[in-house]
Amino acid sequence: MIERELAYKFLREMVLLRRFEERTAQAYQQGKIGGFCHLYIGQEAVAVGAINALRDSDYVLSAYRDHGHALAKGMSAREVMAELFGKVTGCSKGKGGSMHLFSKEKKFLGGNGIVGAQIPIATGVGWAIKYRKRDDVVLCFFGEGAINQGAFHESLNLASIWRLPVIYICENNRFGMGTPVERASSIYDLSQKAYAYDMARSHVDGMDVIEVYNTVNEAVARARGRSLPTLIEARTYRYRGHSMSDPIHGHYRTKEDVEEQKKHDPILNLKNYLIQNHLWDESDYQKIEDEVKNIVTDALQFSDSSPEPDDSELFTDIYTGEYYGRTHG
Amino acid sequence: MAEKGRGEVVTYIEAITIGLREEMERDERVWLLGEDIGVYGGAFKVTKGFIDKFGEKRVLDTPLSESAIVGVAIGSALNGMIPVAEMQFADFISSGFNQIVNQAAKMHYRYGAPVPMVIRAPTGGGVHGGPFHSQNPEMWFVKTPGLKVVEPSTPYDAYGLIKAAIRDPNPVIYFEHKYLYRRIKEKLPEEEYIVEIGKADVKREGTDITVVTYGSMVHFSLEAADILSKEGVEVEIVDLRTLLPIDKETILKSVRKTGKLCIVHEDTLTAGMGGEIAAIVAEYAFDALDAPIKRVAALDTPVPYAPALEAFFSPDTKKILVALRELAAF
Ligand SMILES: Cc1ncc(C[n+]2csc(CCOP(=O)(O)OP(=O)(O)O)c2C)c(N)n1
Numbered sequence: 034m035i036e037r038e039l040a041y042k043f044l045r046e047m048v049l050l051r052r053f054e055e056r057t058a059q060a061y062q063q064g065k066i067g068g069f070c071h072l073y074i075g076q077e078a079v080a081v082g083a084i085n086a087l088r089d090s091d092y093v094l095s096a097y098r099d100h101g102h103a104l105a106k107g108m109s110a111r112e113v114m115a116e117l118f119g120k121v122t123g124c125s126k127g128k129g130g131s132m133h134l135f136s137k138e139k140k141f142l143g144g145n146g147i148v149g150a151q152i153p154i155a156t157g158v159g160w161a162i163k164y165r166k167r168d169d170v171v172l173c174f175f176g177e178g179a180i181n182q183g184a185f186h187e188s189l190n191l192a193s194i195w196r197l198p199v200i201y202i203c204e205n206n207r208f209g210m211g212t213p214v215e216r217a218s219s220i221y222d223l224s225q226k227a228y229a230y231d232m233a234r235s236h237v238d239g240m241d242v243i244e245v246y247n248t249v250n251e252a253v254a255r256a257r258g259r260s261l262p263t264l265i266e267a268r269t270y271r272y273r274g275h276s277m278s279d280p281i282h283g284h285y286r287t288k289e290d291v292e293e294q295k296k297h298d299p300i301l302n303l304k305n306y307l308i309q310n311h312l313w314d315e316s317d318y319q320k321i322e323d324e325v326k327n328i329v330t331d332a333l334q335f336s337d338s339s340p341e342p343d344d345s346e347l348f349t350d351i352y353t354g355e356y357y358g359r360t361h362g
Numbered sequence: 363m364a365e366k367g368r369g370e371v372v373t374y375i376e377a378i379t380i381g382l383r384e385e386m387e388r389d390e391r392v393w394l395l396g397e398d399i400g401v402y403g404g405a406f407k408v409t410k411g412f413i414d415k416f417g418e419k420r421v422l423d424t425p426l427s428e429s430a431i432v433g434v435a436i437g438s439a440l441n442g443m444i445p446v447a448e449m450q451f452a453d454f455i456s457s458g459f460n461q462i463v464n465q466a467a468k469m470h471y472r473y474g475a476p477v478p479m480v481i482r483a484p485t486g487g488g489v490h491g492g493p494f495h496s497q498n499p500e501m502w503f504v505k506t507p508g509l510k511v512v513e514p515s516t517p518y519d520a521y522g523l524i525k526a527a528i529r530d531p532n533p534v535i536y537f538e539h540k541y542l543y544r545r546i547k548e549k550l551p552e553e554e555y556i557v558e559i560g561k562a563d564v565k566r567e568g569t570d571i572t573v574v575t576y577g578s579m580v581h582f583s584l585e586a587a588d589i590l591s592k593e594g595v596e597v598e599i600v601d602l603r604t605l606l607p608i609d610k611e612t613i614l615k616s617v618r619k620t621g622k623l624c625i626v627h628e629d630t631l632t633a634g635m636g637g638e639i640a641a642i643v644a645e646y647a648f649d650a651l652d653a654p655i656k657r658v659a660a661l662d663t664p665v666p667y668a669p670a671l672e673a674f675f676s677p678d679t680k681k682i683l684v685a686l687r688e689l690a691a692f
Contacts, residue, residue, distance in 0.1 A: 182428075
């Protein structure tokens, strides 16, 4: 059993991720956010459970569905929302948007719009940790679609032969865009891919934040203590469409499927756990909701009132050092 | 919803769909593969309904494996099939790079057998997609002998070029511009036709300045030309349509007529198509030039997400006008 304080921390963080994105969806519909925007709603227990097993000095890498990981790693709602708004106060000065959240300070090495591209990079971060004799670890998140990229297999093999402190977390939300995992993968239990690389593996219910936390804790111990990698499959579900431009259901899944899955909601699951263990306190929960509401409202106001990046920002950050190119059309 | 076809007013994206469908009806060797192209109908819905019409044997949903998608296409082409592979966005083509530039491009050179295959790639910006969903990667392939590269700007050309690409015995990269997908419409002819690969098209005749362009920039250039026409300057717009092989003849003919050249593309400036066209004109029509060659292109940076910055980064009618007015005054 986990302590009450930790359970409420999980609750607060999952509620923050959920409410943050509900308001993100509204802002998108109002045209304040543009481009491609992928929501994490339904999957909160994975980011929150896993990242809580880390120390602040550990690293996290994610894919394009990255709002949740960024917030769970401690990035502020303001800098994330402002990035979605394309404002200069965003974590990437509005130049990256939804899929390119980064924070050096929080050791969040970003979202990534190219499926699977973060997996080798995470592996390299792990290699440097080992070379420099640090005892940090790396958590690398990706969807189940990404395991069909060569980059996944090349990386896991390296992590195994070089014994790197990297934890690979496959968030199996059942669909890569409109393609169910059963139609894209040769095996159903994806954690079995670890066998090919003689790597430790686990399989968790990604709707159960405590189970995720406990499992990642074990993997972290293995990585920190013995510099060994792990592949974890977290079975979860995405409630929304693939991106804000896609329908919630359609040819690939029905409305009923989605409603059925929502019964296993991660926030609801934690609530039930707390009730069963006589730890539930409605007023504490309300406090969390109120506090989160304030944080998200503040982030929206902050983003609304922030300035757009100046034209001169186009030429910054491209190189370490000076920009060579011409600065007019 | 009834299927649209020839003789109707169609969007750019519908024209691609019609061309693909007709080629699949015409030739059973034509098959499609790509991510979410079947049950989901494609990220942009180019192949909506195809899986029902042509079956799962000819319309294959693949895992997220660009390298294997291209490689499998090559293998099938070597064995008598005509694959049309979809890259969900042109940006992701990088994950299949080896199979395109080393394998597809050099297979005939090494093995001597034709490699009839098409890779479709939705390209370009203007949709606030940010650094990985907005790029124009055509020059990665224009540099690669053995490939052909096309990019239509109108529904007419989109239809004619997809058919030509499928019938070509070589690997063809077919860039389709996301910004144009649903923004432009025109009536397709009743009769079937193809648009020959390697042939540019004069989209507007003029006597004073030549603009060489392609893709979305054709439309911005046409708009600029209309504005200048009211000022008494007649601009000729050459739409390349095919980037490799380059239609030197049409370009040189136009420059010999006008004496002035501006190249416009949405891709970034350095080592863009503009440099190649400028070199060709300097090499073969230097004597015809009455002014320095101008280039209007995106700046040499990644594509920024923030809409205001993206606008500053990208070429547009205003920027084209500035360049053309300078040329007119020269
Ligand atoms: C290399 C590459 N190919 C294709 C895409 C387009 N794409 C973006 S997300 C996605 C589905 C990914 O599914 P999964 O990895 O399971 O993540 P999820 O969306 O479920 O979080 C696809 C096909 C891409 N971004 N990058």
